Amino acid sequence: MSEATAPSFAYLGPAGTYHDEAARAFAHRLGIENPELVECPSLSEVFDCVDRGRTEYGVVATENALEGPVTATLDNFAFRSSATILGEHVLDIHHCLIMHPDATRDDVKTVVSHPQGLGQCRRYLNDKLHGIPTMTVASTADSARRAAADKSVAGIGNAFAAELYGARVEEACIEDHFGNQTSFALIGRQGHVPVLTGTKFKTSLALFLQANRPGALLMILSEFAYAGINLVKIQSRPTKQALGDYMFFVDIEGSTSDLEVQTALNCLRLKLREVKVLGSYPVE
Numbered sequence: 001m002s003e004a005t006a007p008s009f010a011y012l013g014p015a016g017t018y019h020d021e022a023a024r025a026f027a028h029r030l031g032i033e034n035p036e037l038v039e040c041p042s043l044s045e046v047f048d049c050v051d052r053g054r055t056e057y058g059v060v061a062t063e064n065a066l067e068g069p070v071t072a073t074l075d076n077f078a079f080r081s082s083a084t085i086l087g088e089h090v091l092d093i094h095h096c097l098i099m100h101p102d103a104t105r106d107d108v109k110t111v112v113s114h115p116q117g118l119g120q121c122r123r124y125l126n127d128k129l130h131g132i133p134t135m136t137v138a139s140t141a142d143s144a145r146r147a148a149a150d151k152s153v154a155g156i157g158n159a160f161a162a163e164l165y166g167a168r169v170e171e172a173c174i175e176d177h178f179g180n181q182t183s184f185a186l187i188g189r190q191g192h193v194p195v196l197t198g199t200k201f202k203t204s205l206a207l208f209l210q211a212n213r214p215g216a217l218l219m220i221l222s223e224f225a226y227a228g229i230n231l232v233k234i235q236s237r238p239t240k241q242a243l244g245d246y247m248f249f250v251d252i253e254g255s256t257s258d259l260e261v262q263t264a265l266n267c268l269r270l271k272l273r274e275v276k277v278l279g280s281y282p283v284e
């Protein structure tokens, strides 16, 4: 008899990224003991894995407490992918300065990390490694791997990645605020059955205007107000059509199975070019 294969999760790799940690946390919450973890070189490829059915799930960072939205994720939701959000998970993010085992700070000529990693440690870099050029790489784990291979390179990532690639932690907790956290979404192919249960739900939407005219945003907000729906978050992204042209990401309390949410969405569909429901999922 053949053994059933474990559900698979696509994540931004290599092993040792914060996405890796988030994927394991989701698997744990789903009661999956040995998930198949599929490394991807970019967030777009995580979305592709899910959209094309290569993996059952994907894990993508959505927002960081210090640096704000993860724009690559938002743009995939808005313009590329039809994946649905099945859940969210918030991780505490504590970065380390990672160096070659034999390197001293004087050896370091470049600091590399994921753009979010560099951004979240901007003040530290300015104060403690002033004047040393920075360079972005695909992930924090990639930066640990590079530091392990080159005495002139320091990385920024977690202690697990440092250990995994044979580098050492020169200094821990170098993020600019100790309350640093990143929120991750669990995504599945469109129409995927809900997998997480909860008492309170949230719905994420991508809203596209017919035209940029006075009161357009007020109209959107009014529909939620009329339906008695509380807004959790609103953020704008360029539509990439013209300078100053925006679409909106809105998170609201409630689920698409709630009557008031259905009412508000039906009204918005009459007035907007597109109402893309990204998913209803339990609040963590």
Ligand SMILES: O=C(O)C(=O)C[C@]1(C(=O)O)C=C[C@@H](O)C=C1
Pocket (backbone or CB within 6 Å): 012, 016, 017, 018, 019, 020, 061, 064, 070, 093, 114, 116, 117, 138, 139, 140, 141, 182
């Ligand atoms: O580079 C990593 O380790 C990632 O998982 C990426 C990422 C991000 O996309 O924001 C995840 C969490 C942290 O905010 C820093 C980087």
